[in-house]
Amino acid sequence: MKHTMKRQSFTLLAAAMLLAAPVFLSSCDNDDDPKVPNSVTIDGIQKTILKAGIDKSDLAEDGNYDIVLFWGAKEGVKIMASHVYHNGKLIDLTKKEPKHDGDGWYWAVEAYMPNCIIDTYGEPGTSYPVFQSGTLYLKRLSDDSDGNPVFEIKLVDGKVKGTEEYGDGKEHTISLYYKGSMEFDDY
Secondary structure (H helix, E strand, O other), X not given: OHHHHHHHHHHHHHHHHHHHHHHHHHOOOOOOOOOOOOEEEEOOEEEEOOEEEEEHHHHHHHOEEEEEEEEEOOEEEEEEEEHHHHEOEEEEOOOXXXXXXXXXXXXXXXXXXXXXXXXXXXXXXXXXXXXXEEEEEEEEEXXXXXXXXXXXXEEEEEEEEOOOOOEOOOEEEEEEEEEEEOEEEOO
C-alpha cells in the first residue's frame, strides 16, 4: 500500500512538474526582451511610453512610417520604416538593407534624452552606424474608431555605439514594446 501511494505521489509530482515546465522556461526569457506593454528600457532603466505619434503625410503619400514614441517631454525614440519593406517583417538592425527601388524608406532608429544619443540608419552606402545586436518588428494592425492607425512595435536586445556625429559616442542598449493607437502629427 505504501509503495502504491509513493508511486501515485511520484506520478502527481511528475505531472505537476511537466505542467510547471512551460511557466519556468518562459520565466528564463532573455532579460532584454521587453515584457511590459507600452514601455521602453534604455540603458537598463525602464520607462513608460506616454504618447505615440505618426506623421500623417508620409503615411498617406508613400506608406512610410515616421513614428515617435515619447516617455518624457523631450525624451523618446523615433522609428522610420516603410510599409512595403518592413510591415510585419523582422528587421535585423545589425545590417544595412539591400538597395531597393521606389519610395519605400530604409529603417532608422533614433533616441533622444533630450539630445540625440542613438542615430542609426539602414541605407546602404551611408556612414550611419547600425546596431551591434537587435531586431525590430513593426506592424500596422488596423485603425481605431477615430481613424488613427494602430501599430505593434517590438525592438529587442538593441545595442549600439555611435560616433559623436551619429549619437553621443557612447554605447547604449534599448528594448521596447508598444501596441496601440498613434496620434497624427508632423514630427
